[in-house]
Amino acid sequence: MSQHTAPRGPAGAGERALAPDLARGFMLLFIALANTVWYLWAVPMGSMSAHPEPEGAPDSVAQFFTIMAVDGRSYPMFAFLFGYGMVQLARRQEAAGTAVKDVDALLRRRNLWLLVFGFVHALLLWMGDVLGAYGLVGLFLGWLFLRRRDTTLLVWAGVVTGLMVLLSAASLVGLALMPADQPAMSGSVMDDMAFNIGDPSLLGAVIGRVSVWPLIVLGQGLLGLVVPMAILLGYWAARRRVLEEPGRHLVLLRRTAVAGISLGWLGGLPSALAQVGVWDLSAAQSGMLALPHMVTGLACGVGYVALIALFSHRLQAGDREPGVVVTALSATGKRSLSAYLAQSVLCAPVLAAWGLGVGAYLSPWSMFLFAVGVWLTTVVGAYALERTGRRGPAEVLLRRLAYRRTGWEFAGGVPAPDARTASPEAPEALSEGLGGGPLTGPGEAKGQERTTP
Secondary structure (H helix, E strand, O other): OOOOOOOOOOHHHHHOOHHHHHHHHHHHHHHHHHHHHHHHHOEEEOOOOOEEEOHHHHHHHHHHHHHHHHHOOHHHHEEEEHHHHHHHHHHHHHHHOOOHHHHHHHHHHHHHHHHHHHHHHHHOOOOOOOOOHHHHHHHHHHHHOOOOOOOHHHHHHHHHHHHHHHHHHHHHHHHHHHOOOOOOOOOHHHHHHHHHOOOOOHHHHHHHHHHHHHHHHHHHHHOHHHHOOOHHHHHHHOOOOOOOHHHHHHHHHHHHHHHHHHHHHHHHHHHHHHHOOOOOOOOOHOOOHHHHHHHHHHHHHHHHHHHHHHHHHHHHHHHOOOOOOHHHHHHHHHOOOHHHHHHHHHHHHHHHOOOOOOOOOOHHHHHHHHHHHHHHHHHHHHHHHHHHOOOOHHHHHHHHHHHHHOOEEEEOOEOOOOOOHHHOOOOOOOOOOOOOOOOOOOOOOOOOOOOOO
């Protein structure tokens, strides 16, 4: 059993489940909406969030929706899919005959390289990087939980989530008892994040991003607990093929969608009301809403996945070919890592003070529209790549580094076709980075040969 085996190649286009790709493609819009708020560097940000004070109805509408439905709701969804993808990658490799220890080594390399990608992302463009957090948690939870029993996963997820719920309840009690003149805690990390975006010095901005990035990786990845819990739930769901076979899990998906999104939006409502001035709270009182907002974001992120899985099931049950919109969104999901990094390329040099500084001339509502435009640009780009059968450049690079080769081999040592002679009609179907690895459909079989990339 100590014999090393070569990992099989990427999943073919016919092997993919629609729901995960569609979820990632659509939810990248929420990533853009949440991140671009930080580029409003010329106006003072709020006491407990990056959102500045609204200056009119358009600002209030944009901020209300973003805080209630977007902030803290999209990255748990990607964490869930990241965990789901880790299990699917391991299962597909083992079904093709790859040794367990080689599969585990592949996952470790992949997560280590995600950490490197995240550091470079922060170094060059964006201090709020999530790749490093996913890579770190993937290493930690993969070691502790990937091979554990379902009961172990659910017990740990339940206990930690229950603890977060209790702490959230305590925060709400504290809010009710807190005097209005209570001084707020210092938001030093938030201040540092905002400062390096508004720093006109290129070198100063780089130093600021690199200084803050480790704190974000630890805080968002491990200490915040939301990402680890979402990944554990993704492990559990992947073992039941919930997203590949949604027809067998319709009751679970419906309940999760209704309960998760309802709880998430209700949990985001107090912060949204406080932001637009409907609920008058001091900075310290607003801070007591942070933990409930974060915990309900976990439920909301999983609920979004369930809702999109239900939509995908209905679409596929009708036995119709997906239209241009669905195809473009799923193409973006397949290339989620490239699309995520492309958002920073389109935003940071244009909006930050060290670049063109356009962020100084935008308001919350116009930045909302800018974010939508950035997302649409990545969707159009991904659709163009899909039409020509080309993979995302970031996915190609990560795969080559993780698999430690420039070509591909089947499990068992059979060489894969050279990439230079591969058919352009069979697009790459393995999505790395945001949302995880291969997510295959019901046609997966042991030893199944891969489609030419």
